[in-house]
Every structure is written in C-alpha cells, then in structure tokens.
Amino acid sequence: MTGIVERHPSPVAPVVPRGGVFTPLGLDESRLSGGFWGERQELNRSAIIPHALHWLERAGWTGNFDHAAAGAKYDHRGMEFADSEIYKIIEAISWDRARSGPDDVLDAALDQLVDRLAAAQDADGYLHTLFGRAWQRPRYSDPSWGHELYCFGHLLQSAVANARAGANPKYLQVAIALADHVCVMFGENGLRTVCGHAEIELGLVELYRLTGELRYLDQAVLFIDRRGAGTLPRIEYGSAYSQDDIPVREATVLRGHVVRALYLSAGATDVAVETGDTDLLRVLETQWANTVATRVYVTGGMGSHHNDEAFGLDYVLPPDRSYCETCAGVASIMFSWRLLLATGKSQYADLIERTLYNVLAAAPARDGQAFFYANTLHQRSMSEPAPVNADGLCLRGSSSGREAWFEASCCPTNLARTLAGLGALWATKDADGVQIHQYGSSSVDTVLADGRRISLDVETDYPNSGTIRITVRESPGAWTLALRVPSWAGGATVSVNGVAEAAEPGVASVTRPFAAGDTIVLELPMEARFVYPHHRVDAVRGCVAVQRGPVVHALESVDLPDGWSTETTVVDVSKPPLANGDGVRVHLSAADLPVRPFPYSADVADVTPSLAASAEVALTPYYDWANRGPSTMRVWIPTGAGD
Amino acid sequence: MTGIVERHPSPVAPVVPRGGVFTPLGLDESRLSGGFWGERQELNRSAIIPHALHWLERAGWTGNFDHAAAGAKYDHRGMEFADSEIYKIIEAISWDRARSGPDDVLDAALDQLVDRLAAAQDADGYLHTLFGRAWQRPRYSDPSWGHELYCFGHLLQSAVANARAGANPKYLQVAIALADHVCVMFGENGLRTVCGHAEIELGLVELYRLTGELRYLDQAVLFIDRRGAGTLPRIEYGSAYSQDDIPVREATVLRGHVVRALYLSAGATDVAVETGDTDLLRVLETQWANTVATRVYVTGGMGSHHNDEAFGLDYVLPPDRSYCETCAGVASIMFSWRLLLATGKSQYADLIERTLYNVLAAAPARDGQAFFYANTLHQRSMSEPAPVNADGLCLRGSSSGREAWFEASCCPTNLARTLAGLGALWATKDADGVQIHQYGSSSVDTVLADGRRISLDVETDYPNSGTIRITVRESPGAWTLALRVPSWAGGATVSVNGVAEAAEPGVASVTRPFAAGDTIVLELPMEARFVYPHHRVDAVRGCVAVQRGPVVHALESVDLPDGWSTETTVVDVSKPPLANGDGVRVHLSAADLPVRPFPYSADVADVTPSLAASAEVALTPYYDWANRGPSTMRVWIPTGAGD
Known part of the structure; x- marks a missing residue:
C-alpha cells in the first residue's frame, strides 16, 4: 500500500494540473452565490443527488457491491458500467461538500457507499461487480464492452474528489490499491490493450496529481499511446467507435462514440500537460478546433447518430433525433476545461458556456427528478413517456422526453458531479x-x-x-x-x-x-439574433436559429397560436427578433402546403407553401423546453417558402 | 399429414389471391427476354444465387440443420433468423426454375437443401435450429427477437414456390407439418401472441391458397388481429418497432421497423383479400397512401434510422445515412403488388417501378458478388470495406459499401427470390x-x-x-x-x-x-427533370434531385472536375438537365466557403459560399453508383448559395 504524499497544497477542484497557463481555483475559492447556476447547484444538492441515491438503490446497482462482498453467486443488476454510477454520485457528493460544507445526511450516505464498495474489493485491488468471479466472465475478457477500466477510472476520479474534499479517508486507499492493480496488469509487461471506453486515463492522471506517484502517470501515458493500434476486437461500429482506428497523436478530428472520444482527448490533454508534451497538446487543440468547426450543434451538443452514439462526418448535423447526449456535454466541458487551463485561450470557455446553457441546463427537469439522455434539436411529435423495464428503468433508445432513470443511467450522475463542481469552471488565476x-x-x-x-x-x-x-x-x-x-x-x-x-x-x-x-x-449586448448555418450543414439549409446571449432559443408548440404547428411555420428574417423582459419573440407565418400523394415533384409550385396568417410568437429558451406539458419543438426554423 | 388439394389450376407465381381485380400471371406466362431486368435475372441465376449458396455453407447456416439433425449439442452459427436465408434461396431457385426451366446443378442444390432441412424437423413439425433443444433456449421464449415464426413464414413461402415450380415434393410435406404445428401452438387455444417480426402471415395465406386448407388462413387472421394488443415484451425501441402499438385495423401509417411493418401490411392485405374484408383493405390502402406521402425517399427507399431500422416520423427523410434497407425495397414491392392485384390502381405499380430501379437495382454490384444492405442517398466519405468478423462476414452497422455477405444477410437472398420472380410483376390479366x-x-x-x-x-x-x-x-x-x-x-x-x-x-x-x-x-417522355422536395422535408430543403424516366440520378465524385467535391457543389436550376445517349448532365458550380471556426454565424455572409468555376457534369444513375471505385455521392444537390 502506497503512502499518500500531498506534493503541494492542492485546490479542492476536479482538475489540478501541475503545469499550464492558468491555475484552477478550489470550490472554496470560487463560489456561485445564486442566480441561474447557483439555483441549479441547490437543486443538485436538494433533488438530483437524493434522486440518484434513491434510484441507485432501487435499481440494485449499489446492491451489486453487497452481493459481491457477501461472496455467494448473484444476479448482477444493470449494465456493465453500473458500478461507475456509484462512483460518480460519490464524486458529486464530494464536490458538493467542498462547495457548501459537510452535511450529515449526505456524508452518511457517502460513508455508507464507500464501506459497501470497499467491502467488494478483491485482495489484489481489482473491483468490479460483473467480472472475475468463478461463475462470471473472466476479468478483462471483454475489452470492447466490459467497461472494467472505465469503471476504475471513475472510481479514481471519485476518490480524488473525496480526498480533496476531506471526506472519507478509506476511499483513497481503495483507489490506490485499484490503481496499483491496473499498473501491474496493464503495465509495460502486462496486457497490451486498452479499454473500449476511455476514462481510466483521466483517473490515473488525477490520482498522480494528488499523490505524486509517477507510475499512475506512466500508466496513463501507456494507455494513450496504445490506443489506435487496433488491439480491440472488431465490432459492428468499426474501430473508430472506440478511437482505436488512429493513434491519438495522429488524429485530426474527434470521431466515433462521442463520450469515448471526448474522455480520451481530455485524458490525453492531462497526459500532455503533465509530461510537457507540447506536440501532443497541439494535436489535441487541432482535434478540438476541427470538431468544433464541423461536428458541433448550435447548442454545443455533440453526436449525430443514435445508432452508435457517435459523431457524424463533417457537417452531418441533422436536428432530427440529434443525439447530443447529456454525457457528451459533460465530456465536452471536461476536454475544453483542460485545454483552457493548459493554453489560456478563451475559445474553450466560449464552448463551455454554450454547452452549459444549451446542453447541461436542458437535461434536468425543473424539479431535478427527470433527465434528458439525448437532447434533440427537433421534436416532431408530442414526447411520450418511454417504455420502462420491469424495474421501472427507462429503455434508452425510445426516449424523447425527460425520464426518471435509465437502464444506462450515465447522464444523471454525470450531471450531478458536474453541477457540484461548477464553481471551479468560473474563474482561475495566474x-x-x-x-x-x-x-x-x-x-x-x-x-x-x-x-x-x-x-x-x-x-x-x-x-x-x-x-x-x-x-x-x-x-x-x-x-x-x-x-x-x-x-x-x-x-x-x-x-x-x-x-x-x-x-x-x-x-x-x-x-x-x-x-x-x-x-x-x-x-454584454443581449439583443436576440438570428444565427445562420454554414452552407455545408445540409440538414438545416434555409433555416435559422435564434440566440440571445449564450442561450439558444426554440419554437415550442405550446407558444403557437391555435391551429399552428411547429412543422408548418416559417420565420420572417427581415424582421429582427425582439428581446425584452418577457423573452424573445419572432415574426412567424403559417406555411400552408397540403400533404401531397408523393412528397417530390418536378413542379416546384406543387411543393411550395403559401404563407397564411402571420404573428409575433414567443420562443422558449431551449434549456427550458418540454417543461410545460407535451409539445413539439424546433431550434432551426425555415426562413421562407421552400427556397 | 394433410393431403394436398389443388383447388384450381394455379399460376406459377409468388402471390395467387382467390379474389381481387387482377389475376396474376405465372412465370411461364409473363417472361422477361432481356434488357435491363432480363440481364439482372441472368445475373441472379449465374452469380447471385451461386454466391448465396456458397456463403450459406461458408457461414455455417446450412450446417446448423445438419447439426440439428445429428442431435448432438452444437454451436449455432449466425443470427436468430439464419434458417430463413436457406428458405429464401430455395424460393429463389424455385422461381428461377419456373422462369427458365430445370437446371441440373440448381435442382441438385435445392434437393440437397430440402433433405438437410427436412432431417432437422422435429416430430411435431417444429423446425428451428436455435431453439428448443435441451441445451438451447425454450421454443417461443423470445417472441421479440427469436424470429421463430418469421423463419417458419419464409419456409412456407418457399415451399409454396417449390411446389408451384414443380420442384422437390418432399418440401411441401415439411411445410404442412410445420404449419399444422403453428396452428396448434398459436390457435384460439394456444399461445396468444405474435412474432416480433411479421412474415408467418404471408406464408400461411399462401399455403392456404395452394392447399385450400382454411385453418392456415384462419391462423393468419388470428395473427393479424392479435397484433397491436401489446402482447410482446417491452423493448428499447418501443412497441411500434414490431407494430404492436396499434391494431392493424386502426393504424393509419406505417411505423417502426420498416421490413416488419411492410411484411405485416402485405400479410394483412392477403388476409383482407381472402376473407373479403373490404374495411381492412381500405385501411391498408390508407396506410400505404400516408406512408408514400410522408415517409418515402425519392428513390422509393423506406427507413430513415439506422438505430432501429425504422421509419422516421412524417417528412423525416434525411439523406445522410438514409437506411433504405434493400429488404425494405423487397417488402415495399410485396405490399404494393398485393394492393395492385386487389384494387387495380396504377399508383401501386408506380411505386414498384420506382423501387425496382432505385433500390433493388442499386443493391447488387455489377458482378452479383456484393450487395448494399442500406442504400444511402448521400455518401460523404469514400466508402471503405466494412469490418468483417472471424468468418469473413460483414458487420452490418459500419457498412457504407457493397459487401459480399453480412452477419445479418437477409438482403441478398431476398433480392435473389425477387429477381427470380420478377416476371410476375410485369403483367396481369382480368x-x-x-x-x-x-x-x-x-x-x-x-x-x-x-x-x-x-x-x-x-x-x-x-x-x-x-x-x-x-x-x-x-x-x-x-x-x-x-x-x-x-x-x-x-x-x-x-x-x-x-x-x-x-x-x-x-x-x-x-x-x-x-x-x-x-x-x-x-x-414515354424521357427528358431528365429536376425534382423538388415537399417543403416539409426539412433535410433536403434548398436541394433538387434529378430523375430521368423512373431512374433517379446522383452526383458521384468520380464524374467531377479535378479538385471539386460533391460536398461543395451547387446546381443551376435555371438550366434544365440534359439527357442524351451519353446520359444525364447538369450545370454545376463549385461553391467556395472555407471551414469556419464555428459552423454558425449571425452574419449570413460568413456562411454563404461564393460560386467559383462552373461546368456541365454527368450524373450517374443512382442504381449504378459506387461501381467505379471509391467515391462520394449525393442524390440531393443544393441549388444555390445557402438560401
């Protein structure tokens, strides 16, 4: 067991690099005192975190640890990565503790969770509830989908948070034993592969930053360098899905599964900063720039495909079923934040702002009891409750509304840990x-x-x-x-x-x-403004969005005159949008074009609407849509008559 | 065992209703003698069918039957529906035999396949290689995904084809025993559910048509009436995926998994015709009309989503990764053909034509050795060979090119049986x-x-x-x-x-x-023409397609001047497309707009391209794209400068 050596007084913050242009402030140094985000931090503490704790028990994911500790055969509940949700909620409680001080109830919950997960740890440090017991699949037998190292990474991040926040000291010992196990198993002489889902890299570097133990950094470097060598098994979605197609240092844009891609690049940024690898840092800045130039929604959301939760190719940004996973928003902020600390460039804070207001703020319901998993930019039908399984968990793929909990419930806990640690994003020093x-x-x-x-x-x-x-x-x-x-x-x-x-x-x-x-x-000038898409964004050609300050607005059916539809409305861009205390309004017309027997015609008149009634109509901040009952919604509004 | 009663001399054709406006002609009555489709029928006989037979052996899917017959425990190869591919290739050989006469090699292949599958049939008629043995999952334990009745349906269709073509008489006995088993298991007093994937209904009705045994029709009626009652387990994609959300008689548009939806409606049409149920027929005509008005690509392709291989909502028809599965084209023709026979309305033959030229003709490579599974309308990157598994089978989700064989290889055999039976679609009588x-x-x-x-x-x-x-x-x-x-x-x-x-x-x-x-x-006037999308098809607003006769054309990168890209080209619609013996040409301009740091701007000038060089450029028939090496392609071409 390694002794803990605090190398220097360290801010109580999620990311504490040993180099870079800006030094992060701790959550005790940079505090939100109310307003838009302060209220959301309070909601996080009072509603989101308790809600998550409830569902983690109800879904049996915490129970997995108890079964594992007891030793008898058990039916594992949840997905391969269910363990990580417990780690993420501990991280959330830790940062919230750092932000607002100890709380008997939350501290007790945290201590109890740490006790339960610690009891499930194997003697050699390994800790996962789905693999490795005699009646389970062997350890590391499913690198593409098993999520073992992914879970470990979240444990490490969570244990660092817990340590920095001065909470349960036992947890860091669990983390160190686990990290040491990883270094043995996957070191130079160990298994020469990576985890399908990047995350371990972030945890290892942050543990290095806390403890000063270089072997954790070395292991992170190994994982970064190994990816792209094609060591992962071939899967349906191709090797780009796990960024195993191209070495990190050679990739010029993010691709594949969005959260995997962003976690990987965030982890590589940590490695670049800690090793002084300016070449790698430059590569990561290029990846960020190309991705933001061609693969990002106007909301800051990332991910065009449901099928593989993945980036589309350049300019493939359809608003229909745009995926924009909430976790991708979290991950985007993680990557941008690290680049901001490393380089000091304000573009990274710009994207963080866009993502905060238009992805993270959109995800939770006003009461903090339900969450978007995907954040679409166009909802054509009234969102309906999605199918749930026998445990009451939402089946992800069919969700078009905010749901209480998901079979794959990565997003609520990711949101919780991000909201709790938000103060650290607000300011830095040099x-x-x-x-x-x-x-x-x-x-x-x-x-x-x-x-x-x-x-x-x-x-x-x-x-x-x-x-x-x-x-x-x-x-x-x-x-x-x-x-x-x-x-x-x-x-x-x-x-x-x-x-x-x-x-x-x-x-x-x-x-x-x-x-x-x-x-x-x-x-800052707060006039509402039309925003036009680059010509190559085919999916929204002939449309505009409306933004006021950092807030993207949307046309929601509940704001339309009776008989109008979001699907048959066009906006008059010759009249600038109006913004006052009542919000943002635009001048719309109902576009009248009947359903035709076939939706294509050689006669343009057949497919061109006439403009009927006009009206000034309120838009809603995108983050607040779907909070007033069933509705349809669109961010991109056609500008005219079929041009 | 039931005796076979031929109720009336029956045309040697896939669909032989006992009522309806038109009477189908047999493949010996309506023959293709060459030209576009005649050549494809020859390709089917000489290349596609042998190719499929080779891969069915190589992939081990025929071998599953041998193992099942042998009785010892075995590793099942392929997907749940692998059995059906053997039935579909037998159907293809049967129709090809009817079309062009017996062939020693193909007849021997057919006889051998029938012997092997017959040997695997259980004493009670059940026949599936993945379920029911002591060491397998129980029969009918996975109605959503098990595909047992789906496979049976293909067996029945195939056995009817085989009987009508006068091939191996043993096969029909297998089918009758299986159908009788189904009637016992799923009759009024049996399991009151349906198969997640419709298909059994089609097989039962056609077996009724061949044998005159009313119980098969009655069982098909039961399956049609049961669907929509929510008897299937809840799955991620929701109950619409298997059309279990709404009773067939109440649905107004197709939704969910495209092939499931189309097979179901085709089967329901058979039921409506055989039972004289004009109300049901009217419902099915409405479903067809609403689907064609709002959920069909200009190619006739159906299916907007990769994730669930499903219809999008009305007017959700993005060309990016449009799914347009080849099997959906086959299924669309099956549904339209039945409605054409029943009603005599030419609109059904119109859609069949569109689908034949722009989905079915597109799927096979020129040599018949590779196939599109999905038929996208926009290929932005050079199509690359998709990942294959250890057996050399293409992993479906990542394919953007034609591939030799797929893990889920429903499409090649579906294409083969359709091409072989094509003559029947050409003409009818009354x-x-x-x-x-x-x-x-x-x-x-x-x-x-x-x-x-x-x-x-x-x-x-x-x-x-x-x-x-x-x-x-x-x-x-x-x-x-x-x-x-x-x-x-x-x-x-x-x-x-x-x-x-x-x-x-x-x-x-x-x-x-x-x-x-x-x-x-x-x-017929064969001028090439621009085709405009209905205003509500958001994804292609500001674009045109080009069609000549029934053939949709596409802009393929290999036809562009050096340095141009399909992604930065606009078309001048003031100059009509030209068509002559050399094909179709349009007047294009290269649209110059650099990549911006962020692809949205409040200044429309930032996102509007300037038009650089202009040229007359040849388009390629969509069905023939990707046959001249790696290329990018688009069917919908922007008309101007970001309007």
Missing part, C-alpha cells in the same frame, strides 16, 4: 491575477502564487441581462483582472469605476492597482 | 384482357378466364429510351390492352398501328379486336 470565464452571481477569494490575497464579488442576473458587476473586496495593489468577452458579444464594453471602454470578443484585461470597492462592469 | 405494369423486353402468353389465348411481345430498351413497342402475336378478337402510364410521364402517347393518341398518367387502355401483327407503341 501569477498576474484572476481570470473570470463564466458569469453568474459568484465570488472569488484566492491567494496568488506570491501570497497576495484577492477577493471579489460578481453580481449579475446573466443570462437574463448582460450587465456583470464585479466589486473588489480585497486587493494587493496592481494585478490583472481578465474577463472573457464571449465570441457572440460584439459591441461589449468594460467600465472601471464608471469609465467605459470597448471590449472586443476574446479577453478584456484590466491591469491596475485595484482598491477595495472598485467596481468593474462588463456590459 | 376478364377483359391484359394489363402491362412494368416495361422491358418481355412476352405474355396467357389464357383469359373464358379460354381465349393472348400472346404478345414487348420490345424496348427502357429505361434508356421511352419507346415501348408491343406486337400482338395471338389474339382472340376484341379485348383490352391496358398500359400503365407512369405518374411522371406527362405527355405520353399511345399509338395503335401508327395512329397516336395522348395518354394521361394512370392507365391507357386500348380495346379492339386486335389481330396478330398489330403494333401498339407507348411513347
């Missing part, structure tokens, strides 16, 4: 000062490397308004406050104590000897 | 005369109900030209020759002995006392 990346009512209290303490408060009801007011509480003389100006925010201004200057999209930096009470105001 | 539905070099030699013998020859190189010349060889005085005028063929003419008259789309009938040597010429 030698010169503090950077604010995301906006919401919040506070920063941190100490620069040279010992200077900086405190400030951020007040705003962003994204409702674009006024972000920062008040310095404590300041050590001259330092730099860097504010991200979103890429969509042309015409922004920054005022310091009332003196305004234009601020270009990118970063607005203010360097001065701030004094307590100084006020900096960032004004 | 009390007044003969109807010609499809055009190609062919002949009709038949006897009307009143004993009058009619013979005629059809000469044409359709669809290369639109001139169809019919010469009467034998005529019994006044009768009616009815010629389908395709719905796309405005401006057609019919000439009788040189005297031309206009012929509207629909049916052109000529009634007169024809004499031997009389010549009737149907002239």
Whole structure:
C-alpha cells in the first residue's frame, strides 16, 4: 500500500494540473452565490443527488457491491458500467461538500457507499461487480464492452474528489490499491490493450496529481499511446467507435462514440500537460478546433447518430433525433476545461458556456427528478413517456422526453458531479491575477502564487441581462483582472469605476492597482439574433436559429397560436427578433402546403407553401423546453417558402 | 399429414389471391427476354444465387440443420433468423426454375437443401435450429427477437414456390407439418401472441391458397388481429418497432421497423383479400397512401434510422445515412403488388417501378458478388470495406459499401427470390384482357378466364429510351390492352398501328379486336427533370434531385472536375438537365466557403459560399453508383448559395 504524499497544497477542484497557463481555483475559492447556476447547484444538492441515491438503490446497482462482498453467486443488476454510477454520485457528493460544507445526511450516505464498495474489493485491488468471479466472465475478457477500466477510472476520479474534499479517508486507499492493480496488469509487461471506453486515463492522471506517484502517470501515458493500434476486437461500429482506428497523436478530428472520444482527448490533454508534451497538446487543440468547426450543434451538443452514439462526418448535423447526449456535454466541458487551463485561450470557455446553457441546463427537469439522455434539436411529435423495464428503468433508445432513470443511467450522475463542481469552471488565476470565464452571481477569494490575497464579488442576473458587476473586496495593489468577452458579444464594453471602454470578443484585461470597492462592469449586448448555418450543414439549409446571449432559443408548440404547428411555420428574417423582459419573440407565418400523394415533384409550385396568417410568437429558451406539458419543438426554423 | 388439394389450376407465381381485380400471371406466362431486368435475372441465376449458396455453407447456416439433425449439442452459427436465408434461396431457385426451366446443378442444390432441412424437423413439425433443444433456449421464449415464426413464414413461402415450380415434393410435406404445428401452438387455444417480426402471415395465406386448407388462413387472421394488443415484451425501441402499438385495423401509417411493418401490411392485405374484408383493405390502402406521402425517399427507399431500422416520423427523410434497407425495397414491392392485384390502381405499380430501379437495382454490384444492405442517398466519405468478423462476414452497422455477405444477410437472398420472380410483376390479366405494369423486353402468353389465348411481345430498351413497342402475336378478337402510364410521364402517347393518341398518367387502355401483327407503341417522355422536395422535408430543403424516366440520378465524385467535391457543389436550376445517349448532365458550380471556426454565424455572409468555376457534369444513375471505385455521392444537390 502506497503512502499518500500531498506534493503541494492542492485546490479542492476536479482538475489540478501541475503545469499550464492558468491555475484552477478550489470550490472554496470560487463560489456561485445564486442566480441561474447557483439555483441549479441547490437543486443538485436538494433533488438530483437524493434522486440518484434513491434510484441507485432501487435499481440494485449499489446492491451489486453487497452481493459481491457477501461472496455467494448473484444476479448482477444493470449494465456493465453500473458500478461507475456509484462512483460518480460519490464524486458529486464530494464536490458538493467542498462547495457548501459537510452535511450529515449526505456524508452518511457517502460513508455508507464507500464501506459497501470497499467491502467488494478483491485482495489484489481489482473491483468490479460483473467480472472475475468463478461463475462470471473472466476479468478483462471483454475489452470492447466490459467497461472494467472505465469503471476504475471513475472510481479514481471519485476518490480524488473525496480526498480533496476531506471526506472519507478509506476511499483513497481503495483507489490506490485499484490503481496499483491496473499498473501491474496493464503495465509495460502486462496486457497490451486498452479499454473500449476511455476514462481510466483521466483517473490515473488525477490520482498522480494528488499523490505524486509517477507510475499512475506512466500508466496513463501507456494507455494513450496504445490506443489506435487496433488491439480491440472488431465490432459492428468499426474501430473508430472506440478511437482505436488512429493513434491519438495522429488524429485530426474527434470521431466515433462521442463520450469515448471526448474522455480520451481530455485524458490525453492531462497526459500532455503533465509530461510537457507540447506536440501532443497541439494535436489535441487541432482535434478540438476541427470538431468544433464541423461536428458541433448550435447548442454545443455533440453526436449525430443514435445508432452508435457517435459523431457524424463533417457537417452531418441533422436536428432530427440529434443525439447530443447529456454525457457528451459533460465530456465536452471536461476536454475544453483542460485545454483552457493548459493554453489560456478563451475559445474553450466560449464552448463551455454554450454547452452549459444549451446542453447541461436542458437535461434536468425543473424539479431535478427527470433527465434528458439525448437532447434533440427537433421534436416532431408530442414526447411520450418511454417504455420502462420491469424495474421501472427507462429503455434508452425510445426516449424523447425527460425520464426518471435509465437502464444506462450515465447522464444523471454525470450531471450531478458536474453541477457540484461548477464553481471551479468560473474563474482561475495566474501569477498576474484572476481570470473570470463564466458569469453568474459568484465570488472569488484566492491567494496568488506570491501570497497576495484577492477577493471579489460578481453580481449579475446573466443570462437574463448582460450587465456583470464585479466589486473588489480585497486587493494587493496592481494585478490583472481578465474577463472573457464571449465570441457572440460584439459591441461589449468594460467600465472601471464608471469609465467605459470597448471590449472586443476574446479577453478584456484590466491591469491596475485595484482598491477595495472598485467596481468593474462588463456590459454584454443581449439583443436576440438570428444565427445562420454554414452552407455545408445540409440538414438545416434555409433555416435559422435564434440566440440571445449564450442561450439558444426554440419554437415550442405550446407558444403557437391555435391551429399552428411547429412543422408548418416559417420565420420572417427581415424582421429582427425582439428581446425584452418577457423573452424573445419572432415574426412567424403559417406555411400552408397540403400533404401531397408523393412528397417530390418536378413542379416546384406543387411543393411550395403559401404563407397564411402571420404573428409575433414567443420562443422558449431551449434549456427550458418540454417543461410545460407535451409539445413539439424546433431550434432551426425555415426562413421562407421552400427556397 | 394433410393431403394436398389443388383447388384450381394455379399460376406459377409468388402471390395467387382467390379474389381481387387482377389475376396474376405465372412465370411461364409473363417472361422477361432481356434488357435491363432480363440481364439482372441472368445475373441472379449465374452469380447471385451461386454466391448465396456458397456463403450459406461458408457461414455455417446450412450446417446448423445438419447439426440439428445429428442431435448432438452444437454451436449455432449466425443470427436468430439464419434458417430463413436457406428458405429464401430455395424460393429463389424455385422461381428461377419456373422462369427458365430445370437446371441440373440448381435442382441438385435445392434437393440437397430440402433433405438437410427436412432431417432437422422435429416430430411435431417444429423446425428451428436455435431453439428448443435441451441445451438451447425454450421454443417461443423470445417472441421479440427469436424470429421463430418469421423463419417458419419464409419456409412456407418457399415451399409454396417449390411446389408451384414443380420442384422437390418432399418440401411441401415439411411445410404442412410445420404449419399444422403453428396452428396448434398459436390457435384460439394456444399461445396468444405474435412474432416480433411479421412474415408467418404471408406464408400461411399462401399455403392456404395452394392447399385450400382454411385453418392456415384462419391462423393468419388470428395473427393479424392479435397484433397491436401489446402482447410482446417491452423493448428499447418501443412497441411500434414490431407494430404492436396499434391494431392493424386502426393504424393509419406505417411505423417502426420498416421490413416488419411492410411484411405485416402485405400479410394483412392477403388476409383482407381472402376473407373479403373490404374495411381492412381500405385501411391498408390508407396506410400505404400516408406512408408514400410522408415517409418515402425519392428513390422509393423506406427507413430513415439506422438505430432501429425504422421509419422516421412524417417528412423525416434525411439523406445522410438514409437506411433504405434493400429488404425494405423487397417488402415495399410485396405490399404494393398485393394492393395492385386487389384494387387495380396504377399508383401501386408506380411505386414498384420506382423501387425496382432505385433500390433493388442499386443493391447488387455489377458482378452479383456484393450487395448494399442500406442504400444511402448521400455518401460523404469514400466508402471503405466494412469490418468483417472471424468468418469473413460483414458487420452490418459500419457498412457504407457493397459487401459480399453480412452477419445479418437477409438482403441478398431476398433480392435473389425477387429477381427470380420478377416476371410476375410485369403483367396481369382480368376478364377483359391484359394489363402491362412494368416495361422491358418481355412476352405474355396467357389464357383469359373464358379460354381465349393472348400472346404478345414487348420490345424496348427502357429505361434508356421511352419507346415501348408491343406486337400482338395471338389474339382472340376484341379485348383490352391496358398500359400503365407512369405518374411522371406527362405527355405520353399511345399509338395503335401508327395512329397516336395522348395518354394521361394512370392507365391507357386500348380495346379492339386486335389481330396478330398489330403494333401498339407507348411513347414515354424521357427528358431528365429536376425534382423538388415537399417543403416539409426539412433535410433536403434548398436541394433538387434529378430523375430521368423512373431512374433517379446522383452526383458521384468520380464524374467531377479535378479538385471539386460533391460536398461543395451547387446546381443551376435555371438550366434544365440534359439527357442524351451519353446520359444525364447538369450545370454545376463549385461553391467556395472555407471551414469556419464555428459552423454558425449571425452574419449570413460568413456562411454563404461564393460560386467559383462552373461546368456541365454527368450524373450517374443512382442504381449504378459506387461501381467505379471509391467515391462520394449525393442524390440531393443544393441549388444555390445557402438560401
């Protein structure tokens, strides 16, 4: 058993690199104090986490550990990766503890979960409830689908969270024993393969960061370097599904299963940073750039296919059944966040913002008791409750609404751990000062490397308004406050104590000897605007979306005049969308074109609608759709009459 | 064992209803003599059928029967429905025998297959190689996925084909024993469920038609009436996947798994016709009409989703990864053909034509040694060989090219049986005369109900030209020759002995006392034309397709000037497409728009291409794409600059 050596005081945050441009702040240094995301953190604590704990028991996934510990033969419940949901909810509780302090009920739940999973660990460190017992499939016999190392990775991330949050010390010992087992089994002289689903890499690097044990980093490097050698068995979806088609260092764009791809690139970023591998970092920046340029929905969602939960080819971004898995949103943020810390480029925070407001915020129901698994951009029929199995778990493929729990329920726990740790995404520091990346009512209290303490408060009801007011509480003389100006925010201004200057999209930096009470105001223009797709996005040619600030809006049937349909409505782009306190409105017309016997004709008049009634109609923020009863919805609205 | 009672001399054809508007002709009465489809029938005999026989052995699917007969425990090879491929290839050989006469090699292959499957039949008539033995899953334990009744249905269809073609008499005894088993097991007092995949209904009705045994019809009625009661277990894709969501008589449109839906409706049509149930027939006509109006690709292909091989909702017809399974084309023809026989409406023959030229003709490679499983309308990357398993079988989901054989290899054998029986689709008769539905070099030699013998020859190189010349060889005085005028063929003419008259789309009938040597010429206008999508087909808004005659054309990268791409090309619709002996050409421009950092912008200029070089470019018939090396392809071509 390895001793734990804290190499340096480490922020209580999910990602703590030993290098890079920005240093993360701990959840005790960067706090949300209310508003859009603060409320969602409270919902997470009061509703989402308890809901997940309930379902993990009900579905029998925690029970798997008890059975495994008891030793008798048992029927494993859930998918291959059911173990990981327990780890992810422990991670969520840990970050929530770091954010808002100990809570007797949640701490007790955490301790009990740790006891139960620890009891199921084998003597050699291995810990998985579906493999390895005499009557089960052998360990590591199903690298494509078994998810063993994937589960381990989540355990490691979760145990690091638990340790940083100062919770149950027993858990880290479980993690270390497991990680040591992995290093033996998959080291230079071990099994020369990878897990079908990347994740172990992230856990190993973060455990290295916590403990300073280089062998965990070395093992992560091995996994990154091995992928793309085709060691995984051939499967129906091809080797790109698990990114085993091309070595990480040679890939130029993300492909295959979206969450696998993003976790892999996030893990590779960790490896690049920790090993000082600037070539690898450059490759990962290229992968990100090409993916964002050609394979991302306007919501920030990723994943075009249901079949293999995968990226489409370049510009294959159909709104129909766009997959945009909630976990892909989480994973996208994980990748972008690591690149932001490593490089300091604001484009990464831009994508994080887009994804936060239009994927993560969309997933949970207002009461935190149901979740989107996929986040479609076009719902043509009234969403209906999906089929559930005998345990009451939603069968994933048929879901078009938010559901309480899923057979494959990766998304709710992923959302929970992300919401709990959100504060860490809000701001960072470097030698010169503090950077604010995301906006919401919040506070920063941190100490620069040279010992200077900086405190400030951020007040705003962003994204409702674009006024972000920062008040310095404590300041050590001259330092730099860097504010991200979103890429969509042309015409922004920054005022310091009332003196305004234009601020270009990118970063607005203010360097001065701030004094307590100084006020900096960032004004972001919040006009609603039409957004047009690149010509090559075939699936939405002739359509526009509407965005206000970072929030993509949608046309939802419940807002239409009686007798209108989202399927037969066009928007007049000659009249700009209106935004005021009541939300966003656009000028629509009902497009009248009957069903024809065959939906194609050599006569364009046969297939061109006439425009009937017109009206100004409210759009709904995409994140809030499907919260007012059954509805149809579309993000992309046709602009005219069949052109 | 039931005795076989031929109730009436029956045409040697796949579908022989006892009622309906048109009477089918046997394959000995309606023959293709060359040209587009005649050549494909020869390819079927010389290449496709032998290829299938080879792979059925190689994959071990015929071997399953040998193992089952031997009685010892064995590893079943292939999918749940592997048995059915053997039945379908026997059906193909049977129809080919009826078409072109006995062949020693093929007859021997057929006899050997019948011997092997007969040896595997249980004493009570049950016959399936995957279920029911002590070490296998129990019979009927997996109604959603087990495909037992599905396989039985194909056996029955195949045995009827074999009997009508006068091949191996032993096979019909196997079928009758099996059908009797089904009637006992699933009759009024038996298991009150259905098979997840419809097909048994078709087999039972056709066996009834052959034998006159009403219990087979009654059992088919039971299966039709039971579906939609939700007796099948809940699965991920929902109950619509197996059409178990709504009773057949209440459904207004096809939905769920495409082949299941079409086989079910085809079987229900058989039931409606045999029971004189005009209400049910009307429902099925409505299902067909609504499906064709809103859920069919311009190729006639059906099926929008890979995930569940299913119909999309109305107007969800994305060309990207459009599924359009080859088997769905076969199934669509089966449904339309039954409705055509029942109602006499030419719209059904129109869809058959569209599907023949643009789905079935597309599936096989020119050499008959490889097949499309899915028939996409847009191929963005060079198609690559798909992954194969250890047996050399293509793993379905990743295929974007024609492949030799598939793990789920339903399509090649379905194609083979359809091609062999194609003559039956060409013409019919009624009390007044003969109807010609499809055009190609062919002949009709038949006897009307009143004993009058009619013979005629059809000469044409359709669809290369639109001139169809019919010469009467034998005529019994006044009768009616009815010629389908395709719905796309405005401006057609019919000439009788040189005297031309206009012929509207629909049916052109000529009634007169024809004499031997009389010549009737149907002239169909063969100008190439742009085809526009209905406004509600979002996925191809702002695009056109090009059709000449029944043949949809496609833009294939191998025809583009150097440096152009199918992904960055627009078509000038102000210049009509040109068609001459060299094929179809359109006026294209290269659309220049760089990759942007993010594929959406509030500034329309950012996402609008400029038009660079222009050129006249040849299109390829869609059915012939991917036959000239790796290529990209699109059926729907954008018309302009991002409008």
